[in-house]
Amino acid sequence: MKQLKTIFAITLLLTYSNYSNSQLVYSGVSDLEVLITNIFGVQCQGISNVGIQGTQAQIARFENGAALGVNSGLVLSTGFPNMSSAPSSQFSSYNLNMAGDYDIIQYGNLSGQGASSHDAISVHFDFTPIITDTIRFNYIFASEEYPEYSNTTYNDRFLFLVSENGTGPVNIANVPGTGIPVEINSINQYVNSQYYIDNMTGPNSANFVFDAYTVPLQAKFFAQVGSTYHIKLVISDVSDGIFDSAIFLDEQEANNDISGSLTVNGQPAEGVLEVFNFVQDTLVAIPVETVNVTNGTYVADSLPTGLYHVRFTPDPVLFPGAIPLYFATSSTWTSADAIGLPCFLNNANINADTLDVLSAGGSVSGTIVVDTSYLKSLNVPFEGALMLLKNSLTHETRGFAYTASDGTYTINHVAAGSYYLLVDVPYIPHTDTLFFDVPVDGVVLDADYAILPSGIEINGTPYLGLDEYKEIQWSIAPNPADKMIEITSDQAVKVIQIVTIDGAVVTEIYPNGLKTSFDISNLKQGVYLIRMDQSAPKRLVVTKQ
Numbered sequence: 001m002k003q004l005k006t007i008f009a010i011t012l013l014l015t016y017s018n019y020s021n022s023q024l025v026y027s028g029v030s031d032l033e034v035l036i037t038n039i040f041g042v043q044c045q046g047i048s049n050v051g052i053q054g055t056q057a058q059i060a061r062f063e064n065g066a067a068l069g070v071n072s073g074l075v076l077s078t079g080f081p082n083m084s085s086a087p088s089s090q091f092s093s094y095n096l097n098m099a100g101d102y103d104i105i106q107y108g109n110l111s112g113q114g115a116s117s118h119d120a121i122s123v124h125f126d127f128t129p130i131i132t133d134t135i136r137f138n139y140i141f142a143s144e145e146y147p148e149y150s151n152t153t154y155n156d157r158f159l160f161l162v163s164e165n166g167t168g169p170v171n172i173a174n175v176p177g178t179g180i181p182v183e184i185n186s187i188n189q190y191v192n193s194q195y196y197i198d199n200m201t202g203p204n205s206a207n208f209v210f211d212a213y214t215v216p217l218q219a220k221f222f223a224q225v226g227s228t229y230h231i232k233l234v235i236s237d238v239s240d241g242i243f244d245s246a247i248f249l250d251e252q253e254a255n256n257d258i259s260g261s262l263t264v265n266g267q268p269a270e271g272v273l274e275v276f277n278f279v280q281d282t283l284v285a286i287p288v289e290t291v292n293v294t295n296g297t298y299v300a301d302s303l304p305t306g307l308y309h310v311r312f313t314p315d316p317v318l319f320p321g322a323i324p325l326y327f328a329t330s331s332t333w334t335s336a337d338a339i340g341l342p343c344f345l346n347n348a349n350i351n352a353d354t355l356d357v358l359s360a361g362g363s364v365s366g367t368i369v370v371d372t373s374y375l376k377s378l379n380v381p382f383e384g385a386l387m388l389l390k391n392s393l394t395h396e397t398r399g400f401a402y403t404a405s406d407g408t409y410t411i412n413h414v415a416a417g418s419y420y421l422l423v424d425v426p427y428i429p430h431t432d433t434l435f436f437d438v439p440v441d442g443v444v445l446d447a448d449y450a451i452l453p454s455g456i457e458i459n460g461t462p463y464l465g466l467d468e469y470k471e472i473q474w475s476i477a478p479n480p481a482d483k484m485i486e487i488t489s490d491q492a493v494k495v496i497q498i499v500t501i502d503g504a505v506v507t508e509i510y511p512n513g514l515k516t517s518f519d520i521s522n523l524k525q526g527v528y529l530i531r532m533d534q535s536a537p538k539r540l541v542v543t544k545q
Helices: 032-039 081-085 102-112
Strands: 025-027 047-053 059-061 071-079 118-129 133-143 157-164 197-198 210-213 217-223 229-238 244-251 254-264 269-276 289-293 297-304 305-313 337-340 351-352 362-372 379-383 385-393 397-402 408-414 419-424 434-438 443-445 449-452 455-458 474-477 483-488 497-500 505-509 515-519 526-532 536-541
Touching: 025 081, 025 269, 032 047, 032 118, 032 337, 047 254, 071 081, 102 118, 102 157, 102 229, 229 244, 254 269, 254 305, 254 337, 269 297, 289 297, 297 305, 297 385, 305 351, 351 536, 362 419, 362 434, 385 408, 397 408, 419 449, 474 536, 483 526
Parallel strands: 254 351, 362 443, 362 449
Antiparallel strands: 025 059, 047 118, 059 071, 071 244, 118 229, 133 210, 133 217, 133 244, 157 229, 197 210, 254 297, 269 289, 269 305, 305 337, 362 379, 362 408, 385 397, 385 419, 419 434, 449 455, 474 483, 483 515, 497 505, 497 526, 526 536
16 A cells, blocks of 8 residues: 655646756666656556666766756766756767667658767656556756757757557657657757757856756656556767757656654564655755654655655664664665655555674774865764674674764674674765674774765774783884784783784784794785784784885
8 A cells, every 4th residue: 555645746837037046966876667657656656667778877866956947857868967067168078989779760760850879878668557647747858969059960859759559659759739859950049949948148057067958848648547558768869979968857746755664573663763865965964854753653744756765763762772774674775775756655664673682792982073074174073873783794783873972982782703884874885894803792992984075984993992901012023014024022922913904814823922023925015904812903014125
């Protein structure tokens, strides 16, 4: 049963003077079927066999496009979509050397234009309507071919082809009131200019690269239950592969609710639910809605059309050890299911499990900082990062904590074993990952990360905390070294390990006495750690002559 209340406002916009200037925001398309279904929002079902011809780099999800007349949805480009947010004074022209499209060429032949097709990108899918209805959506066509190449052979073209029950395709992306496809030569400064917007000096010229684009146009066809439709959306450079063009397909605009049940070990839960917007235009994602959960149910309401992730954190007092989860069963956003609105068709139910490690005596702690250079302040403490301790072999979550206002965290009740540590901040990827071992009742300190514009990076080296009376004084010489090193300690030790920065053991030595020499000529050049018993590790720099 669908768990959404959706209020549609599908309107063909005819007035543009009140549009405000805005910056388009782009993201990759993680679920093309969800996005296509949102564009067909009045149906919300029946989409299948979705695929693309071209390269994935030519499609993207866009948001914040209201100033253009299309708020959010899918962009298909003969170049790279994320270039679109540059000012029109720049130039978007990428010859991707991709194949053309048969239907684009065929239409040119039938119309007597001929011409070749280049850098085509198409999305195709099957559609079986669940109700008889007129299917419609809004779109704009934009191009760098404007205005210089209007009414020439460089006639970049868009087609929206619909085939019913295997019949020949019919194009429904036409100039209003005609059967002529939307292309450079059918809408420009000379022909059908009422649908043409010059962007060289217009209100969107500062953040929309194309020199001109169309007003929002509408494509529609009548869908009958019992019929199966094959649909193809395709755009192509014509005559050459340069001077990019793009089509922006608008999702159905709506206000939506996400609702569901929340349980811990199958029992009604209480806690906090956070909703994150899939597309962010800032470094760090901030929840767009936070809901307190009571009696195992929730409603996150008034969410605009878009893609979202939902994270639930059970009340730590009522449910100690219950793991925070994303919809539906994932402990990290990277593997979580995205909820597409308005056409999300499943119950947003989440069931958390309780960790069974509360008797263990180990701990892992550290500090998380974030680069906020856009605020002119570098590397400040980051509050609210979800720290996940994962078993290195099974990848199960074995502990978690959120960072405090000073950026610090401590994960308690950690059993002995090999682990890696993840910082879960939605939409920021890990560029490297911290691996380490925790001995029985071991205390791992300085397991630190930094959140940077390039991703989440290790920030220092973790080490085992020591009882003062067990600390060993020791040294490495020479350091850096290329052939031999000597380790001297003030106490006898059982084993010395050389490990990589990410925790992999390279070699082990069992010393006999307080001074030990050994050959490192077989090690690759780089930085290593030397560990002995419970002492804090030391860095070893290996060089090569």
